[in-house]
Amino acid sequence: MGSSLFSIGLTGLNAAQAGLVVTSHNISNAGTTGYSRQSTVQSTNPALFTGAGFFGEGTKVDTVKRAYDSYLTNQVLSAQTKFSEYDTYSNEISQIDNMLADPTTGLTPAVASFFEGVQEVAANPASVPARQSMLSTAQSLVARFQNLSSRINDVRSGVETQVKNTVSEISSYASQIAEMNHKIAVAQQAGSAQPANDLLDTRDRLINELNQLTRVSTTTDSSGSMSVFIGTGQPLVVGTVATKLEAQASPSDPTRNVVNIITQGGAITVPENLLGGGKLGGLLAMRSGSLDSAQNQLGLIAVGLSSAFNSQHLLGQDLNGNLGTNFFSNPTVAVQRYNSATTATPDVQFSDITKLTGDDYKLTFTDTTGGYTLSRVSDGASVTAASVGLTVTPPAVSKVGDSFQILPTRYAASNISVAISDTRMVAAAAPIAAAATASNLGTAAISAPVLSSTTNLASFGTTAAPLKLTYSGGSLSGFPATLPVTYTPLNGSPVTVAAPAASIPYSSGMSVSVGGVSFTLTGAMQDNDSFTLGPNAGGVSDSRNAVLLGSLQTTKTLLSANGQPSATFNSVYSQLVSAVGNKAREVEVNRDAQESLANQAVQAQQSVAGVNIDEEAANLIRYQQAYQAAGKVMSIASKLFDQVLALGQ
Known part of the structure; x- marks a missing residue:
């Protein structure tokens, strides 16, 4: 006993x-x-x-x-990975939001200042200081575009660096978890299958930290080894084998990092939409959802402003009597190879800036003679080049499957520049002048002509012998024999008369268009009354084109809707600021809500697993x-x- x-x-x-x-x-x-x-x-x-x-x-x-409660642990993982994603997104987008919305450094004051300079030239077309002021404000506008684009590029560079570092960290965690699986298996086999609690805690801590970098899910086998999957089920750790991840430059854009799985056979790119959650998910979502869009929309404004301003400036006449040239550098479309090593690069140009949307596109050749398909990168929808404001000229020979990425507006804001430096080259005047003959007996008057094209200016004669329109028997004649004439009676519909029999009935208030030149006739006419249309010899004090240039500030030239432009430069920028601001606020609200959920999940888990x-x-x-x-x-x-x-x- x-x-x-x-x-x-x-x-x-x-x-x-x-x-x-x-x-x-x-x-x-x-x-x-x-x-x-x-x-x-x-x-x-x-x-x-x-x-x-x-x-x-x-x-x-x-x-x-x-x-240990697996349900509560999974709740913590789910809540924390979402919080990490929103927190990362919020931190990054706030930089762009603050920059674009700033009333001093934003684009709106620079655009307003530039058009004030244009209006000053319209008021004083012969003034050299006014012209110099216009060029100076143009340089300031260009600098603002470039500064905003540069700042976005800085944010992009920071995002790319973080993507690279985060992927490296994920790969490191994978190796540590695989090693911990080995240690746990050895320890538990040596101890009659008794749980290696401290090692299990260490592995859970590694998974928790990994989960804050990218969303993970796990499964545990009978030996206690845990397999880890990221994104939508891509294996990262299986037993004691870890997958190596590496961020590498995208084939279609060397400045953009993509996540690759490194295998013995080479690198396999993981699509971005499969990598949600955590810091990496936040970085990728911010890059594709807000960063690309902001830079593209800023570029859209640069393309729209420079193209519209150039088009109107080309219709003017400078102080040297020459037709206007491009005021801004001509915008170009960026085309980058995606997976092509053999096919020559297609030539892509702007055709209609009103149809540009700020989207990027992927062009893929479907045959060996230049046949291709065009799809929108954001959603994969098929489009035609004409419907998105582009023209595509493929090479004569192509390889099936070769692809190119088309970025119509991505780099436009950083590449815009002022193309002229001589104040005399500011085309403030119009190249065509109109006048009533001094001997006219009627009271009719002709308006200052407006140009839509300079192609047929030679048809209007010379300064010494301008085109002469003569009224007789109720009709006007004398139009260029090679050009059709379109006239619109007051409150009537347009009528086109083919050349050379271009004789049109006259009515007061009618508008006439011929060879890209439009004007209005008003008042009573008598037989043999005439009007001349010819080169503008005395255009020094003429500001007709400058007035039209100034009106572009409030003219809808972008974002075609139902076939008509629906937005001005300022309204597009306002939409950009609003979109970025709303997204920043949305992400901030989600972050705060998710932080509360994460804290609650942690508290619930700690009530079971924490030390009291x-x-x-x-x-x-x-x-x-x-x-x-x-x-x-x-x-x-x-x-x-x-x-x-x-x-x-």
Whole structure:
């Protein structure tokens, strides 16, 4: 009996000691990130059967269990990866939002200042200081475009650097988790399949940190090895094998990093839409959803303004008597090879700026003679070049499957520049002048001509012998024999008369268009009254074209809707500022909400797995008393044994 009692006391002593060790371990790691509270699991030793019944044999410690709830852990992972994604997105987009919306450094004041310079020339076309002011404000506008684009490029560079570093971190975590799987398998096999709690906590901590970089999901096999998947199920760790990820330059855009899986056969690109969640998901979503769009829309304004202004400036006449040239550099379409190594690059040009949307496109050749398909990058929808304001001239020979990325407006803001520096080259005047003959007996008058084309200016004669329109018998004649004439009576519909029999009936208030020159005739006419249309010899004080240039500020020239332009330069920029601001606010709200959810999930998980110091202090006292009681049992057993020995003396 004494021996049995001693053994029972010893089991109690060992169990209490194990409880003290585990409790001390909990207290020591109360502040350790990722630590899960541990506790001993005890059971009763098999009882000893005797004729008087079963007598207990004390207790045993079956295992040390960590407080772990897979459901709560998955909730934490889900909430934290979304918070990390929103937080990253918010931090990055706020930089663009602050820049575009700034009333001083934004584009709106620069556009307003430039058109004030144009209006000054319209008011004083012969003034050299006014012309110099116009060129200076144009340079300031160009600098603002370039500065905004440069700042966006800085943000883009920062995003690309973070993408590269984040992918490197993900790959590093994969290696650490694979190594931890190996350690856990070895430890648990060596310990009769007892859980390696501290190693399991370390692995969970690594997965939690990985999850904040990119969304992960996990599965655990019977050996305790955990497989980790990212995105929508791409394997990152399988057992003790880790997949190597690397961020590399995109084949279609060397300035853009894509995520590649590195295999023995080469690199396999993981589509961006498969990599959601975490910091990486936030960076990729911000880059494709806001950064690209902001730079493209800024470029759209640069293309629209420079193209519209150039088109009108070409219709004017400068102080040297020459037709206007491009005021801004001519915008070009960027075409980048995607997977083509053999096919010559197609020639892509702007055809109608009103149809530009700020989207990017992918051109893929479908045959060997230049046949191709064109799709929008954002959603993969098929489009035609004409419907998006472009013309595509493919090479004569192509290879099926070769692809190119078309970026119509991406670099327009950084490439815009002022094309003239001589104040005399500002085309403020119109090249065609109109006048009534001094000998006219009627009261009719002709308006200042407006040009839509300079192609047929030679048809209007020379300064010495201008084109002469003569009224007789109710009709006007004398139009160029090679050009059709379109006239529109007041409150009437347009009528076209083919050349050379171009004689049109006259009515007061009618408008006439011939060879790209339009004018209006009003008043009463008498036979032999005439009007001349010819080169503008005295255009120094003429501001007709400058007035038209100034009106472009409020003219709808972009974003065609139902076949007609629907937006001005300023309204497109306002839409850009609004879109970025709304997205920034949306992401900020989602971030704050997700942070609250993440905190709640962590609190719920910690209520199960976290260390409560008060509770552990109580456990210390409990195990201490159990230890002392077990020691007392052993002390009594020892005394009883001594008494038995004394009986034999």
